[in-house]
Amino acid sequence: MARTAEKLDEKIRARNIRIILDVATDVFSRKGFDGTRIAEIAELAELPKANIYYYFSSKEEIYSTIIANLIEGWDDALSKLRADREPAEALADYVRTKLEYTRKFPRESRLFASEIIQGARFLSQKDRAHMRAATDTYAAVLERWMQEGRMAKIDARHFFIMLWGATQFYSDFEPLACDALHTRRISAADYDRAAETIVATILGGVIPRTETTERS
Amino acid sequence: MARTAEKLDEKIRARNIRIILDVATDVFSRKGFDGTRIAEIAELAELPKANIYYYFSSKEEIYSTIIANLIEGWDDALSKLRADREPAEALADYVRTKLEYTRKFPRESRLFASEIIQGARFLSQKDRAHMRAATDTYAAVLERWMQEGRMAKIDARHFFIMLWGATQFYSDFEPLACDALHTRRISAADYDRAAETIVATILGGVIPRTETTERS
DNA sequence: GTCTATAGGTAGATAGAC
DNA sequence: GTCTATCTACCTATAGAC
Numbered sequence: 001m002a003r004t005a006e007k008l009d010e011k012i013r014a015r016n017i018r019i020i021l022d023v024a025t026d027v028f029s030r031k032g033f034d035g036t037r038i039a040e041i042a043e044l045a046e047l048p049k050a051n052i053y054y055y056f057s058s059k060e061e062i063y064s065t066i067i068a069n070l071i072e073g074w075d076d077a078l079s080k081l082r083a084d085r086e087p088a089e090a091l092a093d094y095v096r097t098k099l100e101y102t103r104k105f106p107r108e109s110r111l112f113a114s115e116i117i118q119g120a121r122f123l124s125q126k127d128r129a130h131m132r133a134a135t136d137t138y139a140a141v142l143e144r145w146m147q148e149g150r151m152a153k154i155d156a157r158h159f160f161i162m163l164w165g166a167t168q169f170y171s172d173f174e175p176l177a178c179d180a181l182h183t184r185r186i187s188a189a190d191y192d193r194a195a196e197t198i199v200a201t202i203l204g205g206v207i208p209r210t211e212t213t214e215r216s
Numbered sequence: 217m218a219r220t221a222e223k224l225d226e227k228i229r230a231r232n233i234r235i236i237l238d239v240a241t242d243v244f245s246r247k248g249f250d251g252t253r254i255a256e257i258a259e260l261a262e263l264p265k266a267n268i269y270y271y272f273s274s275k276e277e278i279y280s281t282i283i284a285n286l287i288e289g290w291d292d293a294l295s296k297l298r299a300d301r302e303p304a305e306a307l308a309d310y311v312r313t314k315l316e317y318t319r320k321f322p323r324e325s326r327l328f329a330s331e332i333i334q335g336a337r338f339l340s341q342k343d344r345a346h347m348r349a350a351t352d353t354y355a356a357v358l359e360r361w362m363q364e365g366r367m368a369k370i371d372a373r374h375f376f377i378m379l380w381g382a383t384q385f386y387s388d389f390e391p392l393a394c395d396a397l398h399t400r401r402i403s404a405a406d407y408d409r410a411a412e413t414i415v416a417t418i419l420g421g422v423i424p425r426t427e428t429t430e431r432s
Numbered sequence: 433g434t435c436t437a438t439a440g441g442t443a444g445a446t447a448g449a450c
Numbered sequence: 451g452t453c454t455a456t457c458t459a460c461c462t463a464t465a466g467a468c
Contacts, residue, residue, distance in 0.1 A: 009433075016433095030335060035250030038462065048435050053463065088423045113389070114333050117326055119246060120391040132395045152422045157396050158413035159422070164392070165381035173329070175336040176380070179348045180373050197374035205421030206368045206375070207304045225451070232451095254444065264453050269445065434468080443460075450452080 017055050019045050024062050029111040032118065033063055064122050070112050071127050073101045078134055083141045087151045092199045098167040099198075103191045106171035113172040135160060166198055233271055235261050240278050245327040248334065249279055280338050286328050287343050289317045294350055299357045303367045308415045314383040315414075319407045322387035329388040351376060382414055 023044040027036045038059055042049040056062045077097040081090050102109045115123060135157065142159065145151035170177050170186050177186055239260040243252045254275055258265040272278045293313040297306050318325045331339060351373065358375065361367035386393050386402050393402055 012433080032248045032251060032330075032334065035248060035334070037460090039460090049462095050435060050464080051433080054433070057463095059462070091422070110333055114248075114330075116389045116392055117330050117333065118248065118251070123391075128391075128395055131392075132398075135396045149424065152416070152420065152424060154416050154422060155409055155413045158410050159417060161385050161393055161396055161410070162382040162414055162417065165383070165385035165389075166378040167381070169377050169381035173332045173381075175339075175344075176332055176347075177377055179344055180351045180377055182348075193371055194374050194377070197371045198378055200368070200370050201375060201378065201421070202417055203421050203423045204368065205417070205419050206307070206370060207419045208365065208368060209425065228451075253442090255442090265444095266446080266453060266455095267451080270451070273445095275444070436467085437465085439462105439464075441461080441463100444458090446457075447455085449454085 013055075016045075016047065016051070020047070020052060020055060020062065021066060025066055025107050025111060028063060028066065029107040029114065032114050033059075033122070060122065064124075066108075066111060067115060067122055068124070068127065070108055071130060073105065073108070074131060075134060077101060078138050081138045081141050083144055087145045088203050091202065092195075095163060095167065095198050095202075096195045098163065099170070099191050099195050102168055102171040103186075103188065106174070109168060109171040113168060163198075163202070167194075170194060229271075232261075232263065232267070236263070236268060236271060236278065237282060241282050241323050241327060244279060244282065245323040245330065248330045249275075249338070276338065280340075282324075282327060283331060283338055284340070284343065286324055287346060289321065289324070290347060291350060293317060294354050297354045297357050299360055303361045304419050307418065308411075311379060311383065311414050311418075312411045314379065315386070315407050315411050318384055318387040319402075319404065322390070325384060325387040329384060379414075379418070383410075386410060 020041065024036075024041050027040055027044065036059070038052055039049055041062070042052050045052070052062075056065075077094055080093040080097055085093075115121070120128070139156040139160065142151065142156040146153045146156075170191065174186060178184060181190060183190065236257065240252075240257050243256055243260065252275070254268055255265055257278070258268050261268070268278075272281075293310055296309040296313055301309075331337070336344070355372040355376065358367060358372040362369045362372075386407065390402060394400060397406060399406065
């Protein structure tokens, strides 16, 4: 009897925490940390405001919990860049994976962007160190490809920044992207076309080679 | 006598408005609209809070005034893309101008990014229409180059989005850029290297051509 | 675990003396 | 034009009944 009640409580508890984090992600991503009101999170979660404080001790704790969960998406895409793969194929895969992430989790992507713009106040030193290390690892992969003559010699870190900026734009700056594409919403097809354009541009460039050169 | 007093008042007025807008740009860019406190603007401007309300009727009016002034930077860079120029040269010029703008006005760039992330709530319909028209105009220039065989056939609008994302990253997401580049501040030299990398990548691509192909 | 009521603090904006 | 004092509203967070 006591056991059953405990299990039920545990279920309700897990469900409420999940709902709170879900709607909080939505509000934080649209209004930033300071612009978000606990009352709005409570309303969307369909819980009394006091219950939010039953599960989390403060607004900051909710926010930090979400931030900490975001770093994973970063790793997944970068892991596509294995040194033993064909550079063109690996890079195309990376761009597509990164765009897929931002398409599937636009709120999370925006929340992260908002946090960085405001100076990365709540991004922990541990998470930052982890991201720095990941960048180092994969910059080394690109540099190895360059030494092997399988990739043009450019600055790997600036190249990464270029890809991050290009891929995140679609969710983070959605109103601008919609205006540019003359659409009211960025569709899955738009994301596909974005991937196609980015991949074609970074792999082959946009300026045709001398007249005698043929594209295979 | 009245004349002299009037002129003096006018000078003080212009100076105070300038100072208020300047420090407001700083605070808004770091904390967003909702996170910004009028009291902080007053403190940095070294004026009593009530005086802010003497010059501006509301927090929103200060914010909107700044936003409206930002659109100019957009035009300056795009104007480099004239149809009669050599594509490679024009595109390189565009990237450098855009990076120069974000380097010179990082606060303005961040403020604009923050406004867009939060849903472009205060960006006027007039300003949005203007930006859409500019995008259309310059997408047409790129499409003409493509038809003339002077540029690879890609999606011009997605290509623009790619360049916007890549160039804005350095000021908007500065903490991430610093981590990636292992530096505490993005220097002018870093911006130069960014321009070099972006230009090399978009013009020529990163994957070497077949063995028989020579780079001119 | 849930909820009402409220404490305690701070925000945007204004009144009115100077 | 400047500034002190203050109004009103709303926010985060908590106390305590159920």
